[in-house]
Amino acid sequence: MERIPILRMGRQLLVTIQVDMHDQLALTLQDDLTRRIVADKAKGVLIDISSLDVVDSFIGRMISNIAAMSRVLDAKTVVVGMRPAVAITLVELGLNLEGVRTALNVEKGMALLQEADR
Amino acid sequence: MREAALNVAIPAVTEQPIRSSEDMVRLRQMVRDRAISAGLSLVDQTKIVTAASELGRNTLIYGGGGKVIATSLEHGGRRGIRLEFCDEGPGIPDIPKALSDGFTTGSGLGLGLGGAKRLSDEFHIDSAPGKGTRVVIVKWRPR
Numbered sequence: 152m153e154r155i156p157i158l159r160m161g162r163q164l165l166v167t168i169q170v171d172m173h174d175q176l177a178l179t180l181q182d183d184l185t186r187r188i189v190a191d192k193a194k195g196v197l198i199d200i201s202s203l204d205v206v207d208s209f210i211g212r213m214i215s216n217i218a219a220m221s222r223v224l225d226a227k228t229v230v231v232g233m234r235p236a237v238a239i240t241l242v243e244l245g246l247n248l249e250g251v252r253t254a255l256n257v258e259k260g261m262a263l264l265q266e267a268d269r
Numbered sequence: 270m271r272e273a274a275l276n277v278a279i280p281a282v283t284e285q286p287i288r289s290s291e292d293m294v295r296l297r298q299m300v301r302d303r304a305i306s307a308g309l310s311l312v313d314q315t316k317i318v319t320a321a322s323e324l325g326r327n328t329l330i331y332g333g334g335g336k337v338i339a340t341s342l343e344h345g346g347r348r349g350i351r352l353e354f355c356d357e358g359p360g361i362p363d364i365p366k367a368l369s370d371g372f373t374t375g376s377g378l379g380l381g382l383g384g385a386k387r388l389s390d391e392f393h394i395d396s397a398p399g400k401g402t403r404v405v406i407v408k409w410r411p412r
Contacts, residue, residue, distance in 0.1 A: 171294050171297060171298070173290040173291055173294050174290040174293065174326075175290055194396050204301070204314060204315065204318070205297060205318050205319050206319070207320060207322040207323055207326070208323060208380045208381055209322075209326060209382060213378070220330060234315075235312075235317040236311045237315060239312055239315070239316075239386065240312070240315045240316050240319045243316065243368050243384070243387050243388055244319060244323075244380055244384035244387070244388060245383065245384050245387070246379045246380060246384075262270045
């Protein structure tokens, strides 16, 4: 089955979404991530969406769900690399990604997670 | 890949089925290519592809599948694209309510229809219980 790879860096998990995900793939990622947070005792999840040229309400909801689930499992989520055109569109769509922390790039996002884990 | 695709003339009208979540990926690619060939800006491309994704998902989930018809427009020197989503599903009994943010009969966020309207320059919807749903959106390239 097709899957988005999840990498571990210390106590953080790193996901780079590089394909236009169909809905099932997004749901699989959500399940895989929650399982890995518990299995790897992760304290943070970094999701890099810099390759995504579209984030619709379905993917937006998946991001919010991952953030909420990881919070319940005592891990923090940071979404990084959102393209400017995607940010403009998301806000106009009415999606504010409330409760989701963001950073401009992977480096800044990782720093945020490591600081929170100290 | 995308540049190679652009060298191929895009037909004036494209019709694609919306029957699976893989069709949704194809829908977004087709709308993106058409938006680029109409000369839309990156932000406008992103808006119309996102609107198409919302409406395509409605066709798939609420309409039980259907199709999209994409047309390139040229009117008085203005270029744009028109997308028509059709299904023969149960239809929408209360359109104003369906357009309001946060209202959903499914498990979504209830942003799809209203959001697609905000992201488009023109928006038309025809629907009645038992008659299916037809939604048309248009995005113009600003002069």
